[in-house]
Amino acid sequence: MSEPQVDNPQYSRRGWKIAGLGLLITFNYAFLFPPVGDLFFDDGFSYLYWSIFTVSIGTPIAFVGLLLSIRDKWKIGKNIVIEIIFLIALFGNAFFWATLGTIGV
Numbered sequence: 133m134s135e136p137q138v139d140n141p142q143y144s145r146r147g148w149k150i151a152g153l154g155l156l157i158t159f160n161y162a163f164l165f166p167p168v169g170d171l172f173f174d175d176g177f178s179y180l181y182w183s184i185f186t187v188s189i190g191t192p193i194a195f196v197g198l199l200l201s202i203r204d205k206w207k208i209g210k211n212i213v214i215e216i217i218f219l220i221a222l223f224g225n226a227f228f229w230a231t232l233g234t235i236g237v
Contacts, residue, residue: 142208143204143205143208143210144204145201146200146201146204147197147198147199147200147201147202147203147204148197148201149197150193150194150196150197150200151193151194151196151197151198151200151201151218152197153190153193153194153197154190154191154192154193154194154195154196154197155190155194155218155222156190157186157189157190157193157194158186158187158190158191158193158194158222158225158226159190159225160182160183160186160187160190183229184229184232187225187226187229188229191222191225191226194218194222195219195222198215198218198219198222201215202215202216
């Protein structure tokens with residue numbers, strides 16, 4: 133077993149690897165391309181349901197990945213502004229999809 137490095141801490145990109153997968157799943161844009169979506173989905177609204185499903189799966193994955201990245205950067209004293217910006221965008225996207233049904237009320 134190797135000893136952990138105490139003198140020269142290194143930044144691990146494991147958080148961004150997890151967050152990248154979650155962000156890719158979360159920010160799907162099937163609803164922006166209805167002609168392309170019609171090739172894969174039969175009716176007009178199933179791609180909307182697919183988007184809600186992928187947002188509900190991708191948001192927690194991206195959230196955990198960004199928190200891991202923030203923790204790793206915080207330990208070595210790096211700037212975490214990019215992670216904060218992505219967290220704000222992630223929560224904005226989740227809020228949009230969570231309140232989508234109340235637009236017409």
